[in-house]
Structure formats: structure tokens, C-alpha cells
Amino acid sequence: MLTKVLLILLGLSIILPSRSEGPHVESENGPSAHDDVYGPRPQAAEEKLLSEETKPTLSGPHSTLGKLPAATHILNSILNNYDHKLRPGIGEKPTVVTVELSVNTLGPISILDMEYTIDITFCQTWYDERLRYNGSFESFVLNGNMVSQLWIPDTFFRNSKRTQEHVITMPNQMVRIHKDGKVLYTIRMTIDAGCLLHMLKFPMDSHSCPLSFSSFSYPESEMIYKWEDFKLEINEKNSWKLFQFDFTGVTNITETVSTPTGDFMVMTLFFNVSRRFGFIAFQNYVPSSVTTMLSWVSFWIKKDSAPARTSLGITSVLTMTTLGTFSRKNFPRVSYITALDFYIAICFVFCFCALMEFAVFNFLTYNRTKPRASPKLRHPDIHARALMPPRASAHQHPDAFVCQIEDSDESDGEEGPSCPAQQSLSPGGIQNPGGCCKWCKKYVCVVPRCEGSIWQQGRLFIHIYRLDNYSRVVFPVTFFFFNVLYWLVCLNL
Incomplete structure (x- = not known):
């Protein structure tokens, strides 16, 4: 009986150790399967890359985390005694910040507000010796939550009106720390920046919209900016919103601005x-x-x-007034005249002169001083003929001046329409246009049929009754030469 009990205990002692060794072997082989999440690397290669200080000494199930404890240990070690309130190299040398910029979207440009919108990815690179570390990791990539634990240049955009940082789904900013202490900080933002538009040549104008940035608190003796070989990426494949403008290029300048707080780059x-x-x-x-x-x-x-000509002239003048107002509707209230304003103003003058041409023509031909007949000759349905003797004067023509006046029942006692005056000019005589200025007598003829004389030779002679004929040629020719001169000046400036 005792022999059977001993045999049973011996068998149990042999079976139990074999079962306990099975799970232990699987746990040794387990890390190779879990390491595929972070990248398939042989276990032997990982052990060679890890330094003696950062090599994890964990055993059991914790060994399946791979390099995560090593990365955590490195990050904690470099941030343990790090003071993010002090810039690198303080008291020794200025911090050099290298800038790189990528333009995602440009526009629209607001003429009324004199500003433009730009979407950029702003990259800054500098060296911080306090962030050096030893290990197998070439760099650490940290998200926006870690930015507050590091020193970041206090760069601000000097001509920005509104700035928006993108935070969907996480803050669009990133920090990359290299093992030699090099830090790359990238952030995406949308800026509404001011752009002073000079509209003198509008609409043949070109503009240079600036985007200016500098440090807010560090003067040039403590922080220096420089371009990475002026590396600027222009992503024109994106949907730029320039609309009325064409992008012609980009230029850059670097200057030092003196302020009461110091000289800033x-x-x-x-x-x-x-x-x-x-x-x-x-x-x-x-x-x-x-x-x-x-x-x-x-x-x-x-x-x-008269109604047709007057209404056409007034309509043209009012239309030009409306066009001038409409062109200024979405326009900044500048105090100078633009090229478009000048063109519309000249067109308005042409329309106004066309209306005034008929007013002058009507005044000189129908509102002249007319000879009046004696009241005794006025009688309904009777045609009277008045004979007016000429005045004895050396400056007037001695011939008779005859005018026929017709009265009708519809006139109600008022003088009816009179016939135009007829007067012939003799050599040495001077015409007498009624109701016209004296200086017009030398150059203007208001008689329907007048013949030139010796005194008119070599002078500009205008026949009022042919004023429409003159206007048909003068107005188009003058407007044509104005357009030629206007476009030559505007396009060559």
C-alpha cells in the first residue's frame, strides 16, 4: 500500500514541472509577435542598439513593451532638469533660428479692407544643448501637448490682424528633437495680414503683399533669424483664392528695426x-x-x-453718374483719383458736352432777339408784313431787314413763331447776330445763310446752323485720340 502511494506521488512530481515549463517558453517567444506593432526588428538587433544605461531590466510580461520604456527613460532624463523659461545659450551667444515656410493657400485679397488671407506651415529650427541624449533613437517626435514643456521662439507676425491656429482634431503643431540637440518646431496657421494697396493705377495695378515676422521680446543680440537658403514652398496646386489677381512671384528682405525696447531682426x-x-x-x-x-x-x-434729344442727353449723364458710383462701391475711400475714375470722369464730360451742345444750338437759333411788328398789324387770320428801315450807321448793312410775322387764333394774343432773320454781308461790313456776345461776332455766324467776307479770312469761322455737323466729327475723333493717349500712358507706366 505504501509502495503505491509513493509511485503516485512520484508520477505527480514528474507531470507538474512539465506543465509549468510550457507557459514559460511561450512567454519567451511572445515578444516577437508583439514587437510587430512598433516595427519588425530582431530581438538581437534591439539588444545591440540599446545603451547600457537605457537597457530595460524588466522580466516577465513587461518585456513585451520593447523600446517604449527606453524612450520614456530618455525623455524623462532630458526634461528632468530642463527649464523651458530660459533660451538656449543664454548669457553666452545669441540663439540662431532657421526659418522655413510653406504656403498652403493664398487669398482672397480684400480691396476694401486692404488685407489678405494666407494659410501657411511655419517651421523653425534651432539647437538646444540641454536636449542632447545618448541612445539608439535618432529623434523624438512629440505632439502639440509637449510644446509647453520646451523653450519655443516667441515669433509673432508684425502685420497680422487676425491669426488662427488649427486645433482639429489635435493642435496642428509638432516638435522633433534630435540626439545632437537640434529642435524642429512646426505649426500650421491661417493669418489675415494687412496689405497697403496703392490704387493709383487701378485697374492696371500690381501689389506686393508683405508677411513680416520677428521675435517679440528677444532683440537681435539674443536671437537671430535666417532663411534655410530661402526655402519657400509654394503649393499652387491647392485651390488658391486670388480671383481677380495673378501670382507673379515672391521676394524677401531682412532688416533691423529699432524700437524703445531694442533692435529686432x-x-x-x-x-x-x-x-x-x-x-x-x-x-x-x-x-x-x-x-x-x-x-x-x-x-x-x-x-x-427737343424732347428726344434732351431725354437722350440726360439719360447718358445719369448713366455715367451711376457707373461712377458703382465703380467706387467696393473700393477703399482713398483721397486720390485712380485711372478708372479719370476715364469715367472724361466719359461723363463727353456726355455732358453732348447735352450742352444741343442747349447752345437751341439757344442761338431759336432764342435770338427777333424783330417785332407793330400791334396794329396783329389780327386773327391776317398775315402782316413789317418793313423796318435800316439805321444810319457806318457799321451796319444799309439794306432793309424784312421779317414776316404770323398770328393765329391759337396764340391767344401772343406773338407767333417768327421767321429767321436774313441778312447779307457786304465787304467791310460786320454781321449783327441778335442776342450773341460781341466777341462771338468775329468768329460765329448765327444767320442761316451767310457768306464770308474779307474780315473773316484767316480766322476760325463757325456756322451755328452747322453745329451738329461739326459735332458728328469732333466728338468721335476727340474721344478716339483720348483713348489712344490713355491706354499708352496706363499700360507703359
Whole structure:
């Protein structure tokens, strides 16, 4: 009986150790499967890369975490005695910050507010000896939550009006720490920056919109900015919102600005754009030119059609006024006159002169001083003929002046329409246009049929009754030469 009990105990002692060794073997082989999450690397290679100080001494299930404890140990060791309030190299040398910039989206450009919107990825690189470490990791990539634990340059954009940092789904900023102490800080932001637009040549204008940045508190003796071989990435494949402008290039300058708090190094980028002319041409130049030419139609309308000519002239003037107001609707209130304002103003003058031409023509031909007949000759349905003897004067023509006056029942006692005065000019005589200024007598003839004389030779002689004929030629020719001179000056400046 005792022999059987001993045999059973001996068998149990042999079986139990074999079962306990099975799970222990699986745990030894387990890390190779779990290490695939961080990258398939042989266990032997990992042990060679780890330094003696950072090599984990964990055993059992904790050994399946791979390099995570080593990375945590390195990060904790470099941040343990790190003071993020002090810049690197304080009291010894200035900190050199290398800048690199990538433009994601440019525009739109607001003419009324004189500002533009730009979406950039801003990269800054500097060396911080306090962040050096020894280990197998070439660099650490930290998210935006770790930025507050490191020293970051206090760069700000000097001409920004509004700045937005993107935080969806996490803050769009990143820090990369290299083992030699090199730090790369990247952040994405959208900036509404001011851009002083000089609109004198509008709409043939070109602009350079600046983006200026510098340190807020560190003067040039403590912080220096420099470009990474002026490395600027322009992603024009993105949906840029320039609309009325074309992007023509980018330039940069570096200057030192003196302030009461010190001399600061300022870096400025200029985004050069030029305006597209097509939109303004169809919205302003074409309607203005067509309205001006439309006002000339009154020169072909009979002078007796006063309502038609007057309404056409007034409509043209009001249309030009509306176009001038519309061109300034979405425009900054600048105190100077732009090229478009000058063109619309000249078109307005042409339309106004076309209206005044008919007013002058009507005044000189129908509102002249007319000879009046004696009241005794006025009688309904009777045609009277008055004979007016000439005055004895050496300066007037001795011939008779005859005018026929017709009265009708519809006139109600008022003088009816009179016939135009007829007067012939003799050599040495001077015409007498009634109701006209004396200086006009030498150059203007208001008689329907007058013949030139010796005194008119070599002088400008204008026949009032042919004023429409003159206007049909003078207005188009003058407007044509104005356009030629205008576009030559505007396009060559």
C-alpha cells in the first residue's frame, strides 16, 4: 500500500514541472509577435542598439513593451532638469533660428479692407544643448501637448490682424528633437495680414503683399533669424483664392528695426500679384465707352425734336453718374483719383458736352432777339408784313431787314413763331447776330445763310446752323485720340 502511494506521488512530481515549463517558453517567444506593432526588428538587433544605461531590466510580461520604456527613460532624463523659461545659450551667444515656410493657400485679397488671407506651415529650427541624449533613437517626435514643456521662439507676425491656429482634431503643431540637440518646431496657421494697396493705377495695378515676422521680446543680440537658403514652398496646386489677381512671384528682405525696447531682426516676405484686367473691362470700361458713344446719337436727330434729344442727353449723364458710383462701391475711400475714375470722369464730360451742345444750338437759333411788328398789324387770320428801315450807321448793312410775322387764333394774343432773320454781308461790313456776345461776332455766324467776307479770312469761322455737323466729327475723333493717349500712358507706366 505504501509502495503505491509513493509511485503516485512520484508520477505527480514528474507531470507538474512539465506543465509549468510550457507557459514559460511561450512567454519567451511572445515578444516577437508583439514587437510587430512598433516595427519588425530582431530581438538581437534591439539588444545591440540599446545603451547600457537605457537597457530595460524588466522580466516577465513587461518585456513585451520593447523600446517604449527606453524612450520614456530618455525623455524623462532630458526634461528632468530642463527649464523651458530660459533660451538656449543664454548669457553666452545669441540663439540662431532657421526659418522655413510653406504656403498652403493664398487669398482672397480684400480691396476694401486692404488685407489678405494666407494659410501657411511655419517651421523653425534651432539647437538646444540641454536636449542632447545618448541612445539608439535618432529623434523624438512629440505632439502639440509637449510644446509647453520646451523653450519655443516667441515669433509673432508684425502685420497680422487676425491669426488662427488649427486645433482639429489635435493642435496642428509638432516638435522633433534630435540626439545632437537640434529642435524642429512646426505649426500650421491661417493669418489675415494687412496689405497697403496703392490704387493709383487701378485697374492696371500690381501689389506686393508683405508677411513680416520677428521675435517679440528677444532683440537681435539674443536671437537671430535666417532663411534655410530661402526655402519657400509654394503649393499652387491647392485651390488658391486670388480671383481677380495673378501670382507673379515672391521676394524677401531682412532688416533691423529699432524700437524703445531694442533692435529686432525682422524678416519679410512679399507676395507679388497683378490684377486681371478682364473683369474690370467688362464691368466699367465697356459700359462707359458705349454710353458715351450713345450720347452722340442726338447729333443725328433733328433740331426740332427737343424732347428726344434732351431725354437722350440726360439719360447718358445719369448713366455715367451711376457707373461712377458703382465703380467706387467696393473700393477703399482713398483721397486720390485712380485711372478708372479719370476715364469715367472724361466719359461723363463727353456726355455732358453732348447735352450742352444741343442747349447752345437751341439757344442761338431759336432764342435770338427777333424783330417785332407793330400791334396794329396783329389780327386773327391776317398775315402782316413789317418793313423796318435800316439805321444810319457806318457799321451796319444799309439794306432793309424784312421779317414776316404770323398770328393765329391759337396764340391767344401772343406773338407767333417768327421767321429767321436774313441778312447779307457786304465787304467791310460786320454781321449783327441778335442776342450773341460781341466777341462771338468775329468768329460765329448765327444767320442761316451767310457768306464770308474779307474780315473773316484767316480766322476760325463757325456756322451755328452747322453745329451738329461739326459735332458728328469732333466728338468721335476727340474721344478716339483720348483713348489712344490713355491706354499708352496706363499700360507703359
